[in-house]
Amino acid sequence: MTVTESHTPEPADLAAAPALAVDGLEMSYVVRGTPRKILRGVTFEVRQGEAYGLVGESGCGKSTTAYAALRYLPSNGVIDAGRVLSGGEELTAMSAIELRKFRAERASMVFQDPVQAVNPVLKIGTQVAEAFQVMGQSKAEARVSALAALERVHIAAPESVMERYPHQLSGGMLQRVVIAMGLACDPTLLVLDEPTTGLDATVEAEVLDLVRELRSELNSAILLIAHNLGVIRTMCDRVGVMYAGRIVEEGTVAEVFDNPSHPYTKGLLNSIPRRGLRKTDSELFSIPGAAPPIGASLPNCTFVDRCPIATDLCRTDVPPIVQRSDGHWTRCHHVDRLDEVPEPEKVTVKYDIGTEQVIGVEGVSKTFRQRGRDVPALVGVNLGFAEGETLGLVGESGSGKSTLAKTMLGVHAPDEGGAITLRGRTMADKATSRIEESVRAISMVFQNPDSALNRAWTVRRILHRSVVKLTGVKGAAADRRVEEIAEGMQLSTRHLDMRPRQLSGGLKQRVAIARAFAGDPEVVVCDEPTSALDVSVQAAILNLLARLQNEERSSYLFISHDIGVVRYLADRIAVMYLGRIMEIGATQTMFEGVNHPYTEALLSAVPSVDGVAENRIPLTGSIPSPANPPPGCVFHTRCHRAIAGLCEVTEPELVELSPGHSIKCHLTVEQLNEPIKADVVATLS
Amino acid sequence: MLRFILRRLMLAFVTLAFLLVIVTLIPNIAPGDPARKIAGGTASPERLMQVTESLGLRDSVLTQLQKLATSVFTLDFGDSFSVAAGEPVMSLVWSALGNSAKLVILALIVIVPLSVLGGLVTAYKKDTWIDRTIINVGIAFSAIPDFVAGVFLLAFLAVPVDFFKVQAAAPPGSSPLVQIQHLLLPVIAVLMVYFGYIARVTRAGTITALDSDYARTAFMRGLSIPQVFRKHIARNALQPTVAVLGTQLGYLFGGMVALERVFGYQGVGNLILRAVDRADYPVLRAGVLAVAVIYMLATLSADLLIAYMNPRARQSLGDN
Numbered sequence A: 001m002t003v004t005e006s007h008t009p010e011p012a013d014l015a016a017a018p019a020l021a022v023d024g025l026e027m028s029y030v031v032r033g034t035p036r037k038i039l040r041g042v043t044f045e046v047r048q049g050e051a052y053g054l055v056g057e058s059g060c061g062k063s064t065t066a067y068a069a070l071r072y073l074p075s076n077g078v079i080d081a082g083r084v085l086s087g088g089e090e091l092t093a094m095s096a097i098e099l100r101k102f103r104a105e106r107a108s109m110v111f112q113d114p115v116q117a118v119n120p121v122l123k124i125g126t127q128v129a130e131a132f133q134v135m136g137q138s139k140a141e142a143r144v145s146a147l148a149a150l151e152r153v154h155i156a157a158p159e160s161v162m163e164r165y166p167h168q169l170s171g172g173m174l175q176r177v178v179i180a181m182g183l184a185c186d187p188t189l190l191v192l193d194e195p196t197t198g199l200d201a202t203v204e205a206e207v208l209d210l211v212r213e214l215r216s217e218l219n220s221a222i223l224l225i226a227h228n229l230g231v232i233r234t235m236c237d238r239v240g241v242m243y244a245g246r247i248v249e250e251g252t253v254a255e256v257f258d259n260p261s262h263p264y265t266k267g268l269l270n271s272i273p274r275r276g277l278r279k280t281d282s283e284l285f286s287i288p289g290a291a292p293p294i295g296a297s298l299p300n301c302t303f304v305d306r307c308p309i310a311t312d313l314c315r316t317d318v319p320p321i322v323q324r325s326d327g328h329w330t331r332c333h334h335v336d337r338l339d340e341v342p343e344p345e346k347v348t349v350k351y352d353i354g355t356e357q358v359i360g361v362e363g364v365s366k367t368f369r370q371r372g373r374d375v376p377a378l379v380g381v382n383l384g385f386a387e388g389e390t391l392g393l394v395g396e397s398g399s400g401k402s403t404l405a406k407t408m409l410g411v412h413a414p415d416e417g418g419a420i421t422l423r424g425r426t427m428a429d430k431a432t433s434r435i436e437e438s439v440r441a442i443s444m445v446f447q448n449p450d451s452a453l454n455r456a457w458t459v460r461r462i463l464h465r466s467v468v469k470l471t472g473v474k475g476a477a478a479d480r481r482v483e484e485i486a487e488g489m490q491l492s493t494r495h496l497d498m499r500p501r502q503l504s505g506g507l508k509q510r511v512a513i514a515r516a517f518a519g520d521p522e523v524v525v526c527d528e529p530t531s532a533l534d535v536s537v538q539a540a541i542l543n544l545l546a547r548l549q550n551e552e553r554s555s556y557l558f559i560s561h562d563i564g565v566v567r568y569l570a571d572r573i574a575v576m577y578l579g580r581i582m583e584i585g586a587t588q589t590m591f592e593g594v595n596h597p598y599t600e601a602l603l604s605a606v607p608s609v610d611g612v613a614e615n616r617i618p619l620t621g622s623i624p625s626p627a628n629p630p631p632g633c634v635f636h637t638r639c640h641r642a643i644a645g646l647c648e649v650t651e652p653e654l655v656e657l658s659p660g661h662s663i664k665c666h667l668t669v670e671q672l673n674e675p676i677k678a679d680v681v682a683t684l685s
Numbered sequence B: 001m002l003r004f005i006l007r008r009l010m011l012a013f014v015t016l017a018f019l020l021v022i023v024t025l026i027p028n029i030a031p032g033d034p035a036r037k038i039a040g041g042t043a044s045p046e047r048l049m050q051v052t053e054s055l056g057l058r059d060s061v062l063t064q065l066q067k068l069a070t071s072v073f074t075l076d077f078g079d080s081f082s083v084a085a086g087e088p089v090m091s092l093v094w095s096a097l098g099n100s101a102k103l104v105i106l107a108l109i110v111i112v113p114l115s116v117l118g119g120l121v122t123a124y125k126k127d128t129w130i131d132r133t134i135i136n137v138g139i140a141f142s143a144i145p146d147f148v149a150g151v152f153l154l155a156f157l158a159v160p161v162d163f164f165k166v167q168a169a170a171p172p173g174s175s176p177l178v179q180i181q182h183l184l185l186p187v188i189a190v191l192m193v194y195f196g197y198i199a200r201v202t203r204a205g206t207i208t209a210l211d212s213d214y215a216r217t218a219f220m221r222g223l224s225i226p227q228v229f230r231k232h233i234a235r236n237a238l239q240p241t242v243a244v245l246g247t248q249l250g251y252l253f254g255g256m257v258a259l260e261r262v263f264g265y266q267g268v269g270n271l272i273l274r275a276v277d278r279a280d281y282p283v284l285r286a287g288v289l290a291v292a293v294i295y296m297l298a299t300l301s302a303d304l305l306i307a308y309m310n311p312r313a314r315q316s317l318g319d320n
């Protein structure tokens, strides 16, 4: 990684006080009259020009720390001890007026969801200008500055954006707007809380590029919170790993990610598929247990209940800070025994994939009619699922992934001429007119289990209903089947009698998966099943999906924007763009050989936790509207390899390059192998 | 936007037509003989016949409906029978509407700022004693029926304190100030009923807005609390309040029957009640229709105001 080197602080910076210093911060939230501890002594520094990352499971106090960095407390938050300083001034001792001045002129914060972060009832221009008005500019001056700020974040057509309302912009554009507002004061401290979590991989990459570019321009200090460790690795110089309101390990990103020195960090890193790990190689590690709830009284090492190498010492004594190398430390009694932290288990079972096609998607197109216009959401899609096979489906949002899933499920009927087949026989278009066997054959797991499960019912009742409805088994036999399924999902009988809201996100997703398997389906459509979950919970769900598949011999259509996860689980991958399959092939092939230019760009956008600096191919502009697809190759408007005179005229066919690997592009393998012109590549360093 | 207004007006017409049918039917299906009620128990059969005739009740229901519809368009409902025998119905309705309007407008002037302020303060001070006190007082008051509140006010304010008047209607020819002085007690009674309700709606909307990331962004930008409220919270938080006010306005016009009684005030509610009492069907029909029209206008204006406040609502209105 060259990132760390290129940002070595200048001598002048070293002399200056850090842009942010959090010193022994302890905080509580008062819930129903009782203060509940959330931060238990957080200490770290972000120097000028430095980017510092905070990682850790949901609820460990990352956002609380971020707010505290600007001394913004929720109304029920209390600081119990500790100080927060910026440039040597103590925020925790500032008056309300000083604090407002500090926020207006020296610090900014960007939130996770740009849609929520802008006021829905005010025009973009008004809101951006306001950021300049608080610094004392007149209305007219502020408008000029606002326009310049929008230009600075490379937003397309800034004048027209000024006049628009938030709901008229895409998520990526809004995040640019929010960043533009955040940069208004040329902040010395910029706090970003999950700035790209809600965005597509390609948009995420663009936003990160922007932050990187602005950072070298501004020399401001950045505090970045992200649950995607790859983002932290590519963006930050140093990282702090947080657990239950305390930083347990800190160091440069290279040190911490390549030489993790705390059992928790090791666990986190082992739970994501790294270095091209596949399900055929090894399981993912899942940290046992769950993070403690807020306010829990914890033993001296907060991690002891989940730590595989804990001893009694960890309960009785506060773990010491152990220096690993310059600036890299960990808070653990047993650093010498880190090797004993179990590695993910090697997979011994063989995944074998049947040869017969179970479910087929044959020539399926789907055209919606919207205000008298045809909107083709799917165009001539052909796919087949063999027994026990996982087909990964990737593509930006709006590319038609969910429409394909819904058409398979019979929510939408495909256009004339296309069909979904079950073992060669055509199924009825709509689920309502499908015979029982066909309904059973395809089931679904959604991204958000909350909206998918009936909240008023117990888990037992939810599963029972699916069993009865899908298999026709009744009475005691159905009860038995429910318990069998639950056991297969590692849900205990205790969980069976709970209602969804009493369960954690991971458990809820297990229930949703259990329900999907109730009818012995041939294909389970998984639409982003883990993207709302913590990495460790995600690991457990992915392990479960892999195991179930092998036992039940069902196939998966696995939709995800996380390429690492798709690579881990999928046997084949299909890439979609504007309703068309642009490339399809075995996972191995997709990551080794030539790719369709779109795939090439998608893959280059993935921030890797392994820190391999890659050349990113930016996908300029946004995905065109399916209502108005470009002529010729639909990708030509954004293609870095497009051939003028050909690509915008003729639509290419899907061509088989090698057995099972097809791409929809005019270029030959030789042409695709040519290195890309340097000017289109954004270098990460 | 224009399409939205047209659609809403269409809808209002349909509702009105429906109501017209119901109102037409009332005397036809009401228990007892309306003519006997009007003419009195001892009236001769000829007299009864005559009254039935002039009520239009000998016509077929369809003809009655047609006549009533004509009345609506010509704003002429004929003369009153028993409430104020011989007077044109419309002049009774207009004067009652005028009285109600005075009361409602004055009430709104007092209630809206007070309860919205209450809602904003309680939201900002959420879960503190200030919040709990204001909200609980509001709840306690709104649990009291309006006429009970009215009676209490009469007993504890009007009787001992000369400034407060027992009669809500000022003597004819009084100056506006004196009129207001007379209306004070009923306004206070309405305030007691509505304060808690509106304050709670405002509080809920404000808490949502305060918890939002855009409010947080505004604070983080260094805006002061009043600035954040004015620029970012108000237009978002007050949308539910406006919607509620829109629906309650109609109620204030037609539903304050008991309160108007207590203070001897000739509002629309009182007029309708007397019309029911004395089976004065022309007055009843005109009164009910007037309240319905006001109700529709109030909700329509509330919707338009919300559309002005919220561009997304504006867009979805345009879509439909």
Ligand SMILES: Nc1ncnc2c1ncn2[C@@H]1O[C@H](COP(=O)(O)OP(=O)(O)OP(=O)(O)O)[C@@H](O)[C@H]1O
Pocket (backbone or CB within 6 Å): A029, A030, A031, A038, A056, A057, A058, A059, A060, A061, A062, A063, A064, A065, A074, A075, A076, A077, A227, A293, A294
């Ligand atoms: N105002 C509040 N009152 C009470 N509890 C709160 C409040 N804000 C957050 N919490 C709780 O405090 C804990 C830590 O919250 P925080 O938002 O700091 O976590 P986080 O690390 O940012 O998590 P995530 O990754 O989910 O964003 C969570 O359990 C959360 O539910």
Ligand code: SF4
Pocket (backbone or CB within 6 Å): A262, A263, A264, A301, A302, A303, A304, A305, A307, A308, A309, A310, A311, A314, A319, A331, A332, A333, A334
């Ligand atoms: S101190 Fe003990 S319990 Fe805590 S992380 Fe180290 S070994 Fe595990």
Ligand code: SF4
Pocket (backbone or CB within 6 Å): A597, A598, A633, A634, A635, A636, A637, A639, A640, A641, A642, A643, A647, A652, A664, A665, A666, A667
């Ligand atoms: S056909 Fe042309 S535009 Fe389309 S992907 Fe291939 S090179 Fe790019």
Ligand SMILES: [Mg+2]
Pocket (backbone or CB within 6 Å): A062, A063, A064, A193
């Ligand atoms: Mg958070």
